[in-house]
Amino acid sequence: MARIMIVDDLAFIKVVQRDILEKHGHEVVADASNGQEAIENYVQTKPDIVLMDITMPEVNGLEALQKILEIDPNANVVMCSALGQQNLIVEAIEKGAKDFIVKPFTPERLLAVIDKILGQ
Numbered sequence: 001m002a003r004i005m006i007v008d009d010l011a012f013i014k015v016v017q018r019d020i021l022e023k024h025g026h027e028v029v030a031d032a033s034n035g036q037e038a039i040e041n042y043v044q045t046k047p048d049i050v051l052m053d054i055t056m057p058e059v060n061g062l063e064a065l066q067k068i069l070e071i072d073p074n075a076n077v078v079m080c081s082a083l084g085q086q087n088l089i090v091e092a093i094e095k096g097a098k099d100f101i102v103k104p105f106t107p108e109r110l111l112a113v114i115d116k117i118l119g120q
């Protein structure tokens with residue numbers, strides 16, 4: 001079981017993610033719709049894992065990733081990208097993201113990534 005924060009500017013993505021995670025015993029302790037909210041909510045809730053969309057208004061996922069890792073170098077951030085964002089995924093992994101999920105993702109992929117991080 002993990003305490004998870006979900007970050008995406010699209011509400012329906014967060015609904016889908018929350019549904020999958022809660023059905024499998026994980027706790028969604030926070031959510032956010034842009035990178036700035038993600039940084040603030042990370043500090044407040046210190047989740048075990050962050051699911052971080054890349055393309056968002058205000059502060060994007062890469063900037064939020066960097067800031068969160070400055071605040072907590074041990075943060076587990078998983079990037080959630082759209083198809084065709086391979087370059088951004090590579091950049092995120094280089095910056096310290098633990099893994100990535102490409103949308104549209106399957107529940108199995110999402111849960112496998114969470115389990116892998118919990119097992120580390």
Ligand SMILES: [Mg+2]
Nearest residue numbers: 009053055056
């Ligand atoms: Mg987005």
